[in-house]
Amino acid sequence: MFQQLSDFHEWFKQRAEANTYQISVVALDQLDGWGFDGDSGNLSHRSGKFFSIEGIEVATDHREVPTWSQPIILQPEIGILGILVKSFAGVPHCLMQAKMEPGNINGLQISPTVQATRSNYTRVHGGSSVPYLEHFLAPRAGRVVFDSLQSEQGSWFLNKRNRNMIVAVDDDVEVRDDFCWLSVPQLRELVHAENIVNMDSRTVLSGMSFLTGDTGGGEALHTTHELLSWFTEVKARYRLDRQVIRLSEVKDWIRSSDRISHELELFFNVIGVSVRASNREVMSWSQPMFQPTCQGVIAFVTRWIKGVRHLLVHARTEPGTGDVVEMSPTVNCSPENYRGLGRDQQPPFLDFVLAAPPERILVDVVHSEEGGRFYHAENRYQLVEADEDFPLEVPPDFVWMTVSQLTSFVPYGNHVNVGARSLLTCITRRPDLEEAA
Amino acid sequence: MFQQLSDFHEWFKQRAEANTYQISVVALDQLDGWGFDGDSGNLSHRSGKFFSIEGIEVATDHREVPTWSQPIILQPEIGILGILVKSFAGVPHCLMQAKMEPGNINGLQISPTVQATRSNYTRVHGGSSVPYLEHFLAPRAGRVVFDSLQSEQGSWFLNKRNRNMIVAVDDDVEVRDDFCWLSVPQLRELVHAENIVNMDSRTVLSGMSFLTGDTGGGEALHTTHELLSWFTEVKARYRLDRQVIRLSEVKDWIRSSDRISHELELFFNVIGVSVRASNREVMSWSQPMFQPTCQGVIAFVTRWIKGVRHLLVHARTEPGTGDVVEMSPTVNCSPENYRGLGRDQQPPFLDFVLAAPPERILVDVVHSEEGGRFYHAENRYQLVEADEDFPLEVPPDFVWMTVSQLTSFVPYGNHVNVGARSLLTCITRRPDLEEAA
Structure with a gap:
């Protein structure tokens, strides 16, 4: 626990120094394990896992233009975003993780206790490599404070939902490397600092009514x-x-060997990223990403x-x-x-x-x-x-x-x-x- | 209004006598205006309106069998099912309609004030032919007590939703032929009579918390x-x-000129029905229906x-x-x-x-x-x-x-x-x- 927020910043800086990583933008056709399907032009991993990038055709009477098509991420799996909460001296604290993601501006950001895919949490054999996951799987010891399926960015994901959970525990919890307890007042401060509290944390914390609270009594305009x-x-x-179409059928978007972009350079590019990270074990991978x-x-x-x-x-x-x-x-x-x-x-x-x-x-x-x-x-x-x-x-x-x-x-x-x-x-x-x- | 429920039954009997109708089961290939598409085998109206019957292929780990395919009704439009409520001498009353539907066991059943398709209620020009619809369209005079999109039979409809509404009014309401005020206590009685209160009424009434009420104080097992x-x-x-497939691709179902049935005569048949009704004006139409x-x-x-x-x-x-x-x-x-x-x-x-x-x-x-x-x-x-x-x-x-x-x-x-x-x-x-x- 941190007496002051400056102690957290010091710890966070140390975590950044302890974890080295190198992220480079690479051409889409040089992504290891990823490839464009010959027929559909869809971009996916050869294992069929993770996610794929396909096309979507949209018709609506409720946007600035009535029809368009665009690349979109398909990832039907429901992941878990979970925050563990425990009170110390009557003050609720959240167990947060300093986690590197390749798209982060600052490399490390503060993320929930657990970010796990369905493949992780339904893995029956061999145990789980995701720390603290047991607190979020039934039967669990803690008290579920918040647990619901929440949508993610609808302009980039098709029907993507993650399970947002907050679980309160009373028992002792071992704090592993890269994890820390942040009190709710400290998190209230931290969300006003640029690019520190990541999206997954922010969406889960929106379910914590004692964080957002209500804005006084009085009567609302509408019931x-x-x-x-x-x-x-x-x-x-x-x-x-909307209709899922082949990535090759998406209109007004151009695919080069490097990337996929809108012909007017608007919206986003689909780029490739190569990652080398040392987080006790050496890891490296590459993947496509959306770059607004x-x-x-x-x-x-x-x-x-x-x-x-x-x-x-x-x-x-x-x-x-x-x-x-x-x-x-x-x-x-x-x-x-x-x-x-x-x-x-x-x-x-x-x-x-x-x-x-x-x-x-x-x-x-x-x-x-x-x-x-x-x-x-x-x-x-x-x-x-x-x-x-x-x-x-x-x-x-x-x-x-x-x-x-x-x-x-x-x-x-x-x-x-x-x-x-x-x-x-x-x-x-x-x-x-x-x-x- | 009815002093006693026997008065309602008398009125209901009269409505049945005043409205003559004739319903016959006919072969699917003799339905006026309906036909099977040459390529897909899908059954639809030549106008493209109303609904269509196509196929669906299902894979799930949460039913008795892991995979199957079946015919299913596609009707993406959101209709309105609306009940108008007004208090007389402090007792809330619902404006209900004695309405014939071809599939009803008894011909007439009690239905909501309004059952309207989107084509009805978005018709900007020429006014509406649906009585009382104005109470359910914004801007409206009444107080909305309940208003939400509700799913219908998931075994027969794909993603069908209707807008269930209860609107309370204080002003005088003209009671037209085939309509009547039923008090909430009378409806409580009537829902225990066989085949009188139709499904549309029952689903809307489920939103009326003063009808279903709560079952006493005390503590629930779960929060x-x-x-x-x-x-x-x-x-x-x-x-x-699930995936929408062509009706001709549905496995284990047999299409004859008369009907479509499962090869073991299970689940339901798709049949044709021809209707002649006199409800002040003479109406006649034919349509396919699902018959369990x-x-x-x-x-x-x-x-x-x-x-x-x-x-x-x-x-x-x-x-x-x-x-x-x-x-x-x-x-x-x-x-x-x-x-x-x-x-x-x-x-x-x-x-x-x-x-x-x-x-x-x-x-x-x-x-x-x-x-x-x-x-x-x-x-x-x-x-x-x-x-x-x-x-x-x-x-x-x-x-x-x-x-x-x-x-x-x-x-x-x-x-x-x-x-x-x-x-x-x-x-x-x-x-x-x-x-x-």
Whole structure:
């Protein structure tokens, strides 16, 4: 345990020095074990394991353009993202891991106690090589505080879900190398530091209601029934048709020997990465990754309504999510991808967020997305305060809800998208966020 | 309004006499407007509307057999099933319709205020021909009490969802021919009469918490968090892979000019039906329907735990539902379909339910499934009481929960399957169900 956060930073620096790794971008046709299928052009591992990159064709009446096709990651396995929690002197602490992922900006980031694939956790014979996994498999000794299937990035993954778990234990837990206990107050601080707490941690922590908490008493603008009705209405109103196609059939994308890119250099590139890491044992592998071409903006607009802080939630359609929409931040996009489109095709409220003066930006931190699939995929997470002039009347696919209302939908899965969950974790209890204006 | 239920039955009889209709079973190749596609063998309407019958190939580790293929109904549109509620002298009443559907056993059954397809309710021009639809479309005057997307029969429909709505109004409502106000106490009685309250009504009414109510105070065996964790665990544990195939590729099914049947005469037949109805205007049409080969059993086993009535809920896998499992009654099957299988392939607890003595069967009523798609599809809905000897330890895909816990999952959609919702509506508040044993 760390008395002060500076002690953690010292430990984290030591972990970075103890673990050496080397990451190089390589051509897609030089990835060891990976290859393009002769017929379909799909990119997959020769073992059939891990994931594959195929194409998807999308038709919808709820995005800036009505149809497109794009490469997408298929990884049907449900993995476990689990955080072990234990109280020390009455303060809950999370067992976190300093973990290298090839796509991380800083190499090491803080990740959950366990990140395991289904292949790991269903392995009946030979035991598991994943430390602490036994705490997350039934029958388990601990108390499950949070356990639900959550969607990941719908613009890059097709129907990808991970099992997000928080398990509380009372027994002693051995702390292995690269692991540490961080108290909930310390994590609250840390999520405001750039590129330290990884996406997997942020999504799991969104299920920890004592971390995000509620924003005071008072009455919400809408009841939970009204919010569910709004969500139902938006799902029934819009259409999302998608079809998996061959990677070779994807239009407007160009495959060279090096990489796959959009012809206008927008959205993302599919690149190859080669990794050599020493984490007690020497490991090396190579894999394809998605590399976004620019930084994204993930922002909630917030305002006081009837003395309670509300967030402006968007029902957002993405090609790879399980249903037509999920609850999303007000803005969730990479602005540069829209530079060629007309004014009426710009995402709603993007102008408002980009023009916000610094004193109106209550949360402002750059985090990266999952470093195992996405290479240097950074988003700027913001909470932008609107004043009383900001309209209460919003477009039909937006709704105002309180922080605790949005948090209450998280446990049901497939309600709150990954951007919103990640941002919820950054909207931690702070007096200046809670006190009525 | 009806002072007594006998008045309703009198009115209902009159409605049956006022509306004449003639339903005949016809050969599939004589259906007007419907035909088999030359390549795929799929059965669809020449307009491309309504629905189509195609094939599905299923692989799962969570059913009696690991793989099979079968015909299945594809109808991607989300329809509205809506009930209008208004209080008279403090008693909530539901506006119900006496509606003929070709598959109904008794011709007329009591259906929701509105059953509308998306084509109906998105028709911008020319107004709507569906009475009372305006109460269910935004912006609407009433108060939405319940509004969520609910799955339908996963063994016969692929990913079919309807929007279930209850809207409360205070204003006067004109009662048209074939419509009537039924009080909630009257509906509680009526759901125990055979084949009167149709499936669409029963599923919507399951969202009316003041109808199903909770079963007393006391403590549930598991918390809601534990139940969600159980649900997550089952979803992560089992696998359901399905693929839409051509109807002509379905194995073990035989297509004659008349109908499509399983070679062992199990499960269901696809038949043709021709309808002539006079409901003020003369209407006639023909369509294919699914006709089950035998009656099904849909039963909850119930017992008192810590002084609170609990239901034994099964996480059931069906080929057409949105996720790997949904919460289902303890038993949900047609026993005759299992006669050729070994003892270890019989559905769990089926023996227990079939052997229950009459005094242990607290609810026992035969209802039919949706008469617009299913022909004489009857299920026997039962609540079967187990005594204190019945084990609290149950297989991992079963869990005990209270009536109010199961009811609380209904509004989130895709949690509680249609059989469980229908049966929940039949488990109405009755003193003998509520008092501790």
